[in-house]
Amino acid sequence: MSTEHTTWVGGAQSVTHTGGGNIHVSLAAAAHDPRKPVFRQLPEDQLRWLRRVLVAPVNLGRVRTTLEETGTVILDGPPGSGRTATARVLLREHHRRVGAFRELLPDDQGELLLRDPSLVDPGDRLLLDLSGAEAGPWLTAQRDLPALRRTVHERRAHLVVVMPHDGVLEPDLQHYRVEIAPPAFPLEVLRRHLRAHGMPNEQFLRDDVTVDEFLSERRPMREIGDFADRIRRARESAGPGEEFSAWCAAAKRARAGRRVEVADRVTGLLEASQRALMIAVAMLHGAHADVVHQAAALLLSTVGSPEEETPLLQRKDLAQRLSEIAARSGPGCRVRFTELDYDSAVRAHFWDHMPDLRPHLGTWVARVVESNDPHLVPDVRDGLVARLAGEYLRTGRADALAALAEGWGAQGAGTARSEAAVQALTCGLADPVHGREFRERVYQWCVYRRLTGAFAQVLVQVCADVLALTHPDHALIRLHHLARRERGTAHALRALCDLVAGSRRLRRRLLDRLARGDLASADLAIFPHISDPALLTDRSVTTRALIDEEGVRRALVACWSATLTDAVSRPERERTALRTAIQRWLHWAAEGAGDRGEVLLDLLVDAADRCGDHRGSAFAVLYASARRAEWTAPSGGARSTDLTDLLLQKIGAAQGLGPGTPSASAGGRRS
Structure with missing residues (x-):
């Protein structure tokens, strides 16, 4: 492996996490279809957001x-x-x-x-x-x-x-x-963020003591943005009649932290059902009440708590139980704590102070995401996984999170668990502290681990839609290994082709990688899919086509030579794929390559000339394929016939059997 490194945010390709807090990614059904670029519009949205809030x-x-x-x-x-x-x-x-x-x-x-x-x-x-x-x-x-x-x-x-x-x-x-220096007026930075959050001017263009106190100290731009986001969230969860000053006060309290407050409340909750409900609300904050209620019951059964013996109609209703833990059900039956950022403090408390609960939480989350409640929409499911991943990452347990994701994506895992595995790995890759560790772990899985079909598909999704954004070269290498190893499917191969389709740089690097490798059968099966002659001769982006580059031509000759050598050593019935690939090159050379058509022929002849003991057979395969190509030419056989004659002359010249290659102008007159 070469020691090279980059991150890109391609014309719109995936998830980027540039600040604190959770990352929520909705995968939906696309987690099992690597051809759908799930995340690829997000970076442009983020760049637009930065443009809106930048003072x-x-x-x-x-x-x-x-x-x-x-x-x-x-x-x-x-x-x-x-x-x-x-x-x-x-x-x-x-x-x-x-x-x-x-x-x-x-x-x-x-x-x-x-x-x-x-x-x-x-x-x-x-x-x-x-x-x-x-x-x-x-x-x-x-x-x-x-x-x-x-x-x-x-x-x-x-x-x-x-x-x-x-x-x-x-x-x-x-x-x-x-x-550069910070903007002269930090209040304008705060107001710009609030305006971008959709808050009407009349709600924040008034003096507020909390805002004045917050801005009295010099604050980094990110802190001001975070405070504006807290004000926005306080407004969304506020009760009737509350105004801007109340939202700012709530944001201030949340910024100070609630760990002590939560610890005092948990001490007063002696029943397992109360604590289970508190954890369920914290992990599913903002979810429908039915989802929270079912999740709390699942948590009790997961940890082995005995069922409640009180008759059903004598039990506390959900509204009373929520009030005991400082939560409530608001518009749309969405359950939230009454205080801002209380949910994150609850998660941290139980994670830090009840370590024996941690293994059960992974099992519980898997059971919740597999439940069939109609209110368990993808955003809620992904948010649940992201919050669990956040606790693993916050406490430096990246290995445990990776193992949990691998377990979720194991053989027999359903769609919901596979999507949860993708989401968990997405959070790990996006983490600024542990991202590099997760990239290395994904590499180890792709190269060395014996993969089940389900987990291999998880890795394809992660590489194609997450890693391809931040580290496209890493994604290329990992998808290449997955494509070489997959059997019975072509998910990794399709994802690899999609990755290089939009980048000349990545196509160039993959061709070079194939040529420098051992060119085993798996690589020879990949080569035809990433050597489309139309893309190799395309000059719509720059005046120089890929095929004009010496390094690309060298890689193509090496790959074609290995492909021809391998094919001619096989029975005739096993050469169909080879003939199809050659005919595609010949059709494009005749119909669409323009002045690069003869270059395509030269590369094929040069590759056959380097086939050693199979040199003669390789030339024969080229010529036979050219004759067949005449019958399948898209716009008739006249140009293909002339191209076959030109190919035969080049083969003769390579074998020392005839005059030199005709000039380009002569070839043009013949066409």
């Missing part, structure tokens, strides 16, 4: 001008000044029909090096966030920046580097450095 930092105009004039800007500024948000918004402003928004992570194993020219595609918008880098990695990155800048300039891409504040910058890079 221009000091010096934004100079940053924008430097990026426009040079294609590169190195962004400096104190922590909390909005450096990363500014970088993302600026790159979004340079959105074009070609290229993708990608975040580069050079310190991650498995991504391309910054100085590697294949890292950049035309029109790419690249973010290199090194704001938290230590001195060593920052100096290493600076050594590679000139080469990266050169490639960015040549390919008309754009690069924003966020440097460590007060870090040492090489003199020849100082020209690209611009320092």
Whole structure:
């Protein structure tokens, strides 16, 4: 494996988690269909959101001008000044029909090096966030920046580097450095967020003592955004008659934390049913009352609590039971705690102070997601899994979360459990602390673990719709291993083809990866699917087709040579797939490749010429396939016949049996 590394947010491809809190991803039925790009619209939504809430930092105009004039800007500024948000918004402003928004992570194993020219595609918008880098990695990155800048300039891409504040910058890079400062009016930042949350102006354009107190201290931009989100959530859960000041006060109380308050209340709850209901509300916060009631009963049975012996009509009703735990059922029968962020404090309390409960919670969540309650919609189910995953990750138990996800996706798991496994792994991959560990674990599963059909499908979904966003090169490698190993299905192969379909860079890398590998039978089965001649000769994005690149041609010759060698050593009846692949190349060479048609022929002949002892048989297969292609040509056989004659001349020349290859102009006259 090469030691290369990147993160991208492709033209709209998947899940990104850039702040604190839970991450909720709705997979629905697409979890068992890897062809559906479930997450691929989310990043563009996030970039639009950043654009809506960003208040221009000091010096934004100079940053924008430097990026426009040079294609590169190195962004400096104190922590909390909005450096990363500014970088993302600026790159979004340079959105074009070609290229993708990608975040580069050079310190991650498995991504391309910054100085590697294949890292950049035309029109790419690249973010290199090194704001938290230590001195060593920052100096290493600076050594590679000139080469990266050169490639960015040549390919008309754009690069924003966020440097460590007060870090040492090489003199020849100082020209690209611009320092920003936080907006002069933090109240405007808060109001911009509230406006973006849909709150009417008249509700927040008034003085409020809580807001004044909060903003009296210098706050990072992210903290201001988090406080605005708490105000928004307080408004949504507020009782009748409450106004802006009450929402702000609730946000302030929630920000202070509720751990002590929750601990005192739990101490007073002596019945198992009370605590089960409290846990169910915390894990299913905002879910329908029927779902919460059923989940509480399932939790009691999961932990082995005896059934209640009180006659049904003498038991407390749900409204009374909810009031005992400071919760209530609101509009639409949605159950919530009466205090903001009480649910997260409850989850943390039981997780931290009742460790013996943790294994039961995994079993319980699996039982809940499999229940058939009509109110258990995908968002609720995914939120439940995300909250459980959040506790594993908060307490550094990434291994246990991975094992739980693997168990959920094991042989015989139903759709609901498989979707839960995808959701759990999504949370792990999105976690800023444990994401790298989960990427490595997914790699180990894809390469070495004996996979069941159900869990293999979980991994395909995770790689195609989650990892492909943040680490497309990682997704490529893992899907390649899955495609090589799958039997009886083609889910991983389809996902691999979909991944490279939208990226010349990834197609180039996969071809190179195949050519440099051992080209076993599994790889030879993959090669025809990722060597579509129409895409190899396409020049709609740039004037240079992939097939014009020396490295691509070298990889194609190596793969075709191995394919021909393998096929001619097999019985005639087993050569159907080979003939189909060759005929596709010949049809495109005759009908759609234009002046690149002869290049396609040259690559086939060169590959056959390198087949060693099978060289003659390989030439024979090419010629026989060309003759068959004449009968199946899309627009008649005249061009195909001429192409066959040209192919025969090239084969003769390769064998030293005739004159040199006709010139391109002569070939054009014959057509």
